[in-house]
Amino acid sequence: MKLIVNIHCLGGFREVGRNGVLVESSKNVLLDYGLKVENAGKPKHPNREVDALFVAHGHLDHLGLAPAIYRQYKCPVYVTGPTLDLSNLLLRDSLKIAKLKGMPRHYSATDIVNLHKGEKRIHYGDEIKVGRKVKVDVWDAGHMPGSCMFVVKTRGKKILYTSDFKIKSTRLVNGARFDAKNIDVVLMETTYSSRNHPPRKKTEKELFQDVKNTIDKGGIALLPSFAIRAPELLMVLNDFGADFPVYLDGMAKSATDIFLRHPKFLRKPKALKAATEKVIPLFSQEERNNALKEPCAIVTTGGCMEGGPIIHYIKKLYSDSNSSLIMTGFQIPGTAGRYLVDTNRFVHDNMDLKLKMRMSQYDMSAHAGRDELIKFVKKINPKKVLCMHGEYCKKFATELNSRFELDAMAPKNGDVIKI
Amino acid sequence: MKLIVNIHCLGGFREVGRNGVLVESSKNVLLDYGLKVENAGKPKHPNREVDALFVAHGHLDHLGLAPAIYRQYKCPVYVTGPTLDLSNLLLRDSLKIAKLKGMPRHYSATDIVNLHKGEKRIHYGDEIKVGRKVKVDVWDAGHMPGSCMFVVKTRGKKILYTSDFKIKSTRLVNGARFDAKNIDVVLMETTYSSRNHPPRKKTEKELFQDVKNTIDKGGIALLPSFAIRAPELLMVLNDFGADFPVYLDGMAKSATDIFLRHPKFLRKPKALKAATEKVIPLFSQEERNNALKEPCAIVTTGGCMEGGPIIHYIKKLYSDSNSSLIMTGFQIPGTAGRYLVDTNRFVHDNMDLKLKMRMSQYDMSAHAGRDELIKFVKKINPKKVLCMHGEYCKKFATELNSRFELDAMAPKNGDVIKI
Numbered sequence: 001m002k003l004i005v006n007i008h009c010l011g012g013f014r015e016v017g018r019n020g021v022l023v024e025s026s027k028n029v030l031l032d033y034g035l036k037v038e039n040a041g042k043p044k045h046p047n048r049e050v051d052a053l054f055v056a057h058g059h060l061d062h063l064g065l066a067p068a069i070y071r072q073y074k075c076p077v078y079v080t081g082p083t084l085d086l087s088n089l090l091l092r093d094s095l096k097i098a099k100l101k102g103m104p105r106h107y108s109a110t111d112i113v114n115l116h117k118g119e120k121r122i123h124y125g126d127e128i129k130v131g132r133k134v135k136v137d138v139w140d141a142g143h144m145p146g147s148c149m150f151v152v153k154t155r156g157k158k159i160l161y162t163s164d165f166k167i168k169s170t171r172l173v174n175g176a177r178f179d180a181k182n183i184d185v186v187l188m189e190t191t192y193s194s195r196n197h198p199p200r201k202k203t204e205k206e207l208f209q210d211v212k213n214t215i216d217k218g219g220i221a222l223l224p225s226f227a228i229r230a231p232e233l234l235m236v237l238n239d240f241g242a243d244f245p246v247y248l249d250g251m252a253k254s255a256t257d258i259f260l261r262h263p264k265f266l267r268k269p270k271a272l273k274a275a276t277e278k279v280i281p282l283f284s285q286e287e288r289n290n291a292l293k294e295p296c297a298i299v300t301t302g303g304c305m306e307g308g309p310i311i312h313y314i315k316k317l318y319s320d321s322n323s324s325l326i327m328t329g330f331q332i333p334g335t336a337g338r339y340l341v342d343t344n345r346f347v348h349d350n351m352d353l354k355l356k357m358r359m360s361q362y363d364m365s366a367h368a369g370r371d372e373l374i375k376f377v378k379k380i381n382p383k384k385v386l387c388m389h390g391e392y393c394k395k396f397a398t399e400l401n402s403r404f405e406l407d408a409m410a411p412k413n414g415d416v417i418k419i
Numbered sequence: 420m421k422l423i424v425n426i427h428c429l430g431g432f433r434e435v436g437r438n439g440v441l442v443e444s445s446k447n448v449l450l451d452y453g454l455k456v457e458n459a460g461k462p463k464h465p466n467r468e469v470d471a472l473f474v475a476h477g478h479l480d481h482l483g484l485a486p487a488i489y490r491q492y493k494c495p496v497y498v499t500g501p502t503l504d505l506s507n508l509l510l511r512d513s514l515k516i517a518k519l520k521g522m523p524r525h526y527s528a529t530d531i532v533n534l535h536k537g538e539k540r541i542h543y544g545d546e547i548k549v550g551r552k553v554k555v556d557v558w559d560a561g562h563m564p565g566s567c568m569f570v571v572k573t574r575g576k577k578i579l580y581t582s583d584f585k586i587k588s589t590r591l592v593n594g595a596r597f598d599a600k601n602i603d604v605v606l607m608e609t610t611y612s613s614r615n616h617p618p619r620k621k622t623e624k625e626l627f628q629d630v631k632n633t634i635d636k637g638g639i640a641l642l643p644s645f646a647i648r649a650p651e652l653l654m655v656l657n658d659f660g661a662d663f664p665v666y667l668d669g670m671a672k673s674a675t676d677i678f679l680r681h682p683k684f685l686r687k688p689k690a691l692k693a694a695t696e697k698v699i700p701l702f703s704q705e706e707r708n709n710a711l712k713e714p715c716a717i718v719t720t721g722g723c724m725e726g727g728p729i730i731h732y733i734k735k736l737y738s739d740s741n742s743s744l745i746m747t748g749f750q751i752p753g754t755a756g757r758y759l760v761d762t763n764r765f766v767h768d769n770m771d772l773k774l775k776m777r778m779s780q781y782d783m784s785a786h787a788g789r790d791e792l793i794k795f796v797k798k799i800n801p802k803k804v805l806c807m808h809g810e811y812c813k814k815f816a817t818e819l820n821s822r823f824e825l826d827a828m829a830p831k832n833g834d835v836i837k838i
Binding site: 342347392399 | 613614752753755761762764766767768769770789810811815817818820821822
């Protein structure tokens with residue numbers, strides 16, 4: 001009897017969010033188990049023993065339900081240092097938000113504490129054994145500090161799970177580095193299967209000039225940011241020679257601290273350290289209001305302007321035509337950030353403000369663009385590609401089939417692929 | 420005891436698709452009962468007697484489940500002539516597609532036939548009685564031929580349900596015409612709460628020039644269109660003086676025939692008649708291939724390029740750099756049309772074609788734009804606005820509250836608003 005491997009597509013297939021893949025053989029390896037952030041949606045349940053959970057990086061759509069998995073299975077949970085620290089930060093925050101918004105909570109604060117008992121540190125280049133016969137290679141995904149790709153090796157097959165990745169280096173992290181040989185199956189994210197990103201260096205230069213111009217005319221440059229993006233923005237400002245005060249606010253502070261604690265996972269740890277040494281963190285409304293008295297740059301969460309200190313700053317600055325709102329995150333349709341881009345009005349809770357600030361947007365994505373995805377498949381040259389984590393999984397699979405000699409497909413949540 | 424009216428928000432709240440509103444008083448009036456087209460999703464069930472169903476217009480997200488309602492309640496179903504004819508066409512097509520795609524079917528072909536027994540014709544200006552005490556006014560919504568707004572008058576309250584509407588006239592239909600006095604509650608569509616449309620006449624002129632230029636250089640101008648949009652495109656081509664062959668294909672043919680049968684619901688019936696008299700309908704692959712032998716314009720379904728004869732034409736023309744693909748429908752994210760706009764590749768089923776045709780897009784929306792919505796509320800000046808059928812219902816409600824002296828809100832599906 002030939003032994004097969006079952007790939008259970010639990011979540012993140014033909015959608016973005018709540019990633020979950022179970023590789024079933026002599027041992028069952030779960031790759032990510034995340035949450036659909038906007039509605040607390042879960043992946044399908046593994047419905048069988050889980051012998052190990054590997055978390056690709058510190059984002060809720062990849063680790064949001066790790067506490068529930070550990071509570072049920074008490075299995076080891078493999079994470080890099082940055083992912084471990086971020087998980088603590090994000091899981092607590094997620095619980096708080098779920099409570100606030102009346103969304104379902106799938107675990108308790110105790111479950112978060114317990115999770116840490118199961119967490120085991122991994123590093124790029126590691127080969128982790130699950131039982132005697134299943135091995136998992138850990139590679140750098142280039143998505144953010146501590147982000148991993150995993151290769152599950154079992155029953156003579158090599159299954160590469162990319163999770164979120166980026167080939168090109170950014171100021172913050174090196175691009176993905178991985179051993180690409182003899183891969184049978186790739187489970188690949190396809191977030192940007194339909195779009196490319198502009199050249200990063202040009203974007204950074206324009207962004208800095210935008211901040212500088214604002215400050216030169218006496219305004220405040222307000223940079224709403226996802227927590228994880230903030231350190232990169234600080235580096236851009238410092239590397240280009242910021243000669244003005246730079247403030248940091250919100251959860252962006254903790255994320256920056258976490259990355260500084262893990263210099264091995266950064267491309268230029270000294271540059272981040274240098275950037276943050278000049279940065280002034282803000283904690284109270286009084287400090288915030290003081291900061292606004294002089295031209296400066298403020299990097300603050302949240303990136304989609306749905307919460308965080310950014311709300312306070314917008315309230316203070318919205319009518320100041322000398323100040324600028326400089327956005328770097330993808331503005332998700334349905335969010336306050338996107339509504340603002342479309343209408344020039346900031347609408348949040350019961351507040352409706354007509355913006356007089358100048359507004360601009362820069363693409364600083366941490367995902368591979370369309371051409372990178374295609375090059376990646378060409379380089380790996382696998383037998384089979386399972387497209388996931390995207391809006392066009394099926395179409396991109398069709399395109400890969402027509403471009404290359406391989407079997408690309410776009411399974412649905414709940415499908416089981418036998419290899 | 421003061422008598423109240425309950426507005427049951429069944430579907431289309433904080434979302435687009437599957438509209439359904441039940442106004443409950445001495446008699447229960449159901450306003451629209453549609454389908455979420457992409458996944459055959461249903462509104463919530465009325466869960467009480469339904470005494471009459473009023474259908475606002477001939478689109479599946481407004482009438483897709485009318486057969487199921489009639490099967491259960493045997494209540495009168497009020498429709499205009501064009502809506503009646505379109506319902507027949509669309510319900511059959513919807514059943515076919517559901518079968519093809521393995522989606523749930525909520526009614527049978529027999530239910531469609533039976534529905535016609537319950538259908539009662541209405542006209543703009545009618546006042547329909549439901550029982551002795553409930554009355555419903557029928558007004559022109561300006562969205563498409565036969566489209567209605569309804570005002571339910573009961574227990575001293577006037578409740579205006581806009582369904583989809585447009586204030587400005589188009590070449591095909593007059594803009595919305597309605598009696599705006601003493602409205603207590605407006606249930607308003609907010610599809611374009613965040614965006615305005617460009618001036619229609621300028622758009623039409625550019626569109627025609629685009630077609631003309633293509634033909635002048637010996638190419639084919641391919642105009643994918645939703646069935647309902649096709650007659651308007653034919654009018655644009657004819658009114659601007661098309662001196663080239665114009666072909667019509669797919670369900671667009673039936674939709675055009677239906678509108679011609681209802682001249683009272685058109686703005687310029689003679690102009691549509693004149694336009695269609697010159698148009699050559701296509702039925703077979705042979706006719707299609709013959710049409711492609713000479714420069715011409717082809718108006719054909721489907722609008723999002725997910726099906727219909729458009730597929731055949733793209734296969735034939737994709738590599739012809741003299742030909743043009745001229746899009747007028749909103750390209751919904753996730754569809755082949757949108758993927759094509761983003762990547763320049765037409766991916767459908769297992770086909771992947773790299774387009775060499777020139778591609779262009781024109782906004783010819785049949786919905787009120789952002790400024791029209793705001794003006795509409797100002798004109799109606801109601802006590803309460805329930806924002807629905809949009810991506811930003813809550814934010815737009817907040818904006819209305821800050822702009823006007825009224826109570827705007829964005830209920831969720833399942834909410835009951837008491838007035």
